[in-house]
Amino acid sequence: MDFATTESNKNKDFFKAVYQVVALIPKGRFTTYGAIASYLGNPRGARIVGWALNGSRKHNIPAHRVLNKQGQLTGKQFFDSPESMMRTLEMEGVQIKNNRVVKFDEYFWDPIKELSI
DNA sequence: CACATGACTGGAT
């Protein structure tokens, strides 16, 4: 059955690629939805990255290390408890204050820079 | 097919 290829497969590849990139984020660091989307060649696909992470629970990936471009924990409602995301990050060494990363530049991990070696 | 929704972002106000 090769007739039902292309479109849906591309989408699945994108989702899968998102999971792989997220899995590469080092402990104690974080990245953003837009950074992942750009790295995967879809700079306008930040929202899709978020959508992909929505189904990440079954993939065992550190989705708590993905924040929005302002370093805010916009996805905390999707974890066991709204606080678990923040606590996990702080436990890994990322300081959070007012729902936001304290020192963005020190902890930001850009796949475009880190993975293009 | 049309329309609404959203773990986003950039630019304007």
Next chain:
DNA sequence: AATCCAGCCATGT
């Protein structure tokens, strides 16, 4: 700095 608006695009209805 805070809000608002407009693109964005996969999914759901």
